[in-house]
Amino acid sequence: MVRTRLTAQERHTQLVAAAVTAFAQGGYAGTTTDQVARIAGVSQPYVIRIFGSKQELFLATMRHAGDRVQQMWRTAAAEDPSLRGLGMAYKQLLAERDLLVVLLHGFAAAADPGLGDAVRQCYGDLFTLVRDLTGASAEEARDFFAAGMLITVLGAMRVLGPDAVPTQPWMADLLGALPYE
Secondary structure (H helix, E strand, O other): OOOOOOOHHHHHHHHHHHHHHHHHHHOOOOOOHHHHHHHHOOOHHHHHHHHOOHHHHHHHHHHHHHHHHHHHHHHHHHHOOOHHHHHHHHHHHHHHHHHHHHHHHHHHHHHOOOOHHHHHHHHHHHHHHHHHHHOOOHHHHHHHHHHHHHHHHHHHOOOOOOOOOOOOHHHHHHHHOOOOO
């Protein structure tokens, strides 16, 4: 069997993918670099050598998640630069549940002084992008993000998206009231 070495970028991508899985399961505080290393199939010192610290690994993971949402929205806006078009694209991200859960963990960890500025920047960049792509007012973008946060929470709880739990009456009422159906 011939083994090929991964490039530095490929290894970085592999570690961030493993970190998405690990941080989605345990959040920032509850995840170790050793857990990420095990998922990626590398040593824990290697993870530290690449990222320097768990904090830097988490920030890279948050940037990846934010970039993925931005990429999805830019692609959607090329066809339909409306809030509805971006909303429909965001709902496609429910198939990437771990990515959305990482964003939720990042928002929750924003009180950490080492994370807060970067997490707020990520959120601000998403807000600005929505306004730039759609021409939405601040109020319209606020409502879009409020609905998006609800969709994110429902996706994280498996009320919405792939592998959703059986629907309860309250879920049906709430899901029926969601925008971008």
